[in-house]
Amino acid sequence: MTATVSTYCSFCGGEAATGDHDRCRARLSLIDPPRYCPECARRMVVQVDPMGWTARCSRHGETTSASRAQR
Amino acid sequence: MTASTGTARQTGQGTGGDILAVAREQVLERGEGLSEAQVLEVLRLPGERLTEALALAHEVRMRWCGPDVEVEGIVSLKTGGCPEDCHFCSQSGLFDSPVRAAWLDKDRLVEAAKQTAKTGATEFCIVAAVRGPDEKLMEQIRAGVAAIRAEVDINVACSLGMLTQAQVDELAAMGVHRYNHNLETARSHFPEVVTTHTWEERWETLQMVRAAGMEVCCGGIVGMGETLEQRAEFAVQLAELEPDEVPMNFLIPNPGTPFAHLDVPQGPDALMTIAAFRLAMPRTVLRFAGGRELTLGDLGAEQGMLGGVNAIIVGNYLTNLGRPAEQDLEMLDSLKMPIKALNDTL
Numbered sequence: 001m002t003a004t005v006s007t008y009c010s011f012c013g014g015e016a017a018t019g020d021h022d023r024c025r026a027r028l029s030l031i032d033p034p035r036y037c038p039e040c041a042r043r044m045v046v047q048v049d050p051m052g053w054t055a056r057c058s059r060h061g062e063t064t065s066a067s068r069a070q071r
Numbered sequence: 072m073t074a075s076t077g078t079a080r081q082t083g084q085g086t087g088g089d090i091l092a093v094a095r096e097q098v099l100e101r102g103e104g105l106s107e108a109q110v111l112e113v114l115r116l117p118g119e120r121l122t123e124a125l126a127l128a129h130e131v132r133m134r135w136c137g138p139d140v141e142v143e144g145i146v147s148l149k150t151g152g153c154p155e156d157c158h159f160c161s162q163s164g165l166f167d168s169p170v171r172a173a174w175l176d177k178d179r180l181v182e183a184a185k186q187t188a189k190t191g192a193t194e195f196c197i198v199a200a201v202r203g204p205d206e207k208l209m210e211q212i213r214a215g216v217a218a219i220r221a222e223v224d225i226n227v228a229c230s231l232g233m234l235t236q237a238q239v240d241e242l243a244a245m246g247v248h249r250y251n252h253n254l255e256t257a258r259s260h261f262p263e264v265v266t267t268h269t270w271e272e273r274w275e276t277l278q279m280v281r282a283a284g285m286e287v288c289c290g291g292i293v294g295m296g297e298t299l300e301q302r303a304e305f306a307v308q309l310a311e312l313e314p315d316e317v318p319m320n321f322l323i324p325n326p327g328t329p330f331a332h333l334d335v336p337q338g339p340d341a342l343m344t345i346a347a348f349r350l351a352m353p354r355t356v357l358r359f360a361g362g363r364e365l366t367l368g369d370l371g372a373e374q375g376m377l378g379g380v381n382a383i384i385v386g387n388y389l390t391n392l393g394r395p396a397e398q399d400l401e402m403l404d405s406l407k408m409p410i411k412a413l414n415d416t417l
Contacts, residue, residue, distance in 0.1 A: 011326075012326065013169065030364055030365065030392075031323065031364050031365060031391045031392050031393070032391060032392065033390075035169035043169050043171050044171070045171045045172075045173050046150075046170070046171065046173065046390070047147070047150065047173050047179075048146075048150075048387050048388070048389060048390055048392065049146055049175070049179065049182075049183045049186070050144040050146055050183050050187050050385070050386035050387055051183075051186045051386050051387065051396065052387070053387070053392070
């Protein structure tokens with residue numbers, strides 16, 4: 001996944017600019033990997049392993065906990 | 072409520088005397104777990120007695136289990152698409168959950184076991200979201216367990232749903248050390264949580280697992296709308312099973328599930344439940360599992376470790392993330408709780 005445009009909420013898939021996503025952000029910061037592609041809101045295939053996660057969007061590719069941490 | 076009953080609830084004075092005084096003699100000194108009525112008395116203790124209950128539960132754990140903490144990692148081999156309707160679970164294919172189906176390949180499975188072993192963990196549990204394993208899954212388990220046992224110094228556990236006798240026998244023969252199958256909640260509450268199979272079907276699998284010589288891991292989730300009476304019922308039903316390990320989860324209300332609307336369990340309520348379960352099962356491995364990050368936070372996790380818990384899952388869970396493993400290991404170090412070594416018996 002190349003761009004980091006967060007058009008959509010990675011937790012609920014809603015438009016990031018619309019509505020209240022405080023709870024979504026809290027969940028993402030504590031216990032949830034991203035579930036929706038932030039660029040297109042497609043549900044991603046997510047694999048959680050003991051020390052990280054990978055999330056793959058069929059259109060926008062893969063991101064990982066390691067790559068997210070580097071941003 | 073009568074005045075006398077009100078006084079009893081406020082102080083913990085039941086008909087047999089103060090419940091924590093009774094537990095001190097019965098559980099701490101004699102190693103005899105609390106009855107259902109007694110567990111309920113503990114669960115009904117007022118909040119100001121939580122510290123006292125946790126302290127006693129910690130004494131019981133130290134007396135009957137010792138100071139060691141069993142560390143475990145878990146991984147989801149097959150995620151999502153489950154045909155069952157466990158109302159707490161984001162992996163059911165029957166709900167509109169954001170979790171999509173995924174399979175972990177053997178290389179990543181072995182890598183996950185290696186990562187887990189590096190933390191000092193002695194247990195690695197392979198989990199699949201299924202009703203029970205089909206031949207494709209069993210083939211993956213055969214290959215995965217063999218590869219882990221060849222490359223990683225760690226006990227392998229599995230959690231694959233309901234088993235046939237042939238599957239139980241095969242898992243035992245391939246060296247699976249422990250089998251996890253949670254009863255999830257009290258028998259009386261189970262129909263409110265799962266409708267696609269019964270509590271009794273789960274119980275049957277657990278009996279086969281025990282008879283085949285594998286260790287039994289069986290726990291559940293706190294906060295799924297059960298009453299305190301049902302929570303006490305569950306503690307005693309678990310005690311009757313005599314599991315080697317009881318993982319305690321706290322509900323994570325996941326989007327799309329029927330329990331998405333439920334509140335996250337409150338920390339003090341969860342901690343009193345931990346103490347009560349320890350007093351019901353003085354000798355079992357009582358493990359912190361999913362949901363503790365939301366329910367208890369960092370401080371609550373420490374209180375739990377000093378309140379009867381003697382095992383933890385480090386790192387991430389199946390679909391949710393946990394605290395960084397280093398954070399939990401530092402916590403154990405600061406609490407001067409040694410990590411159980413491989414082949415030690417708790």
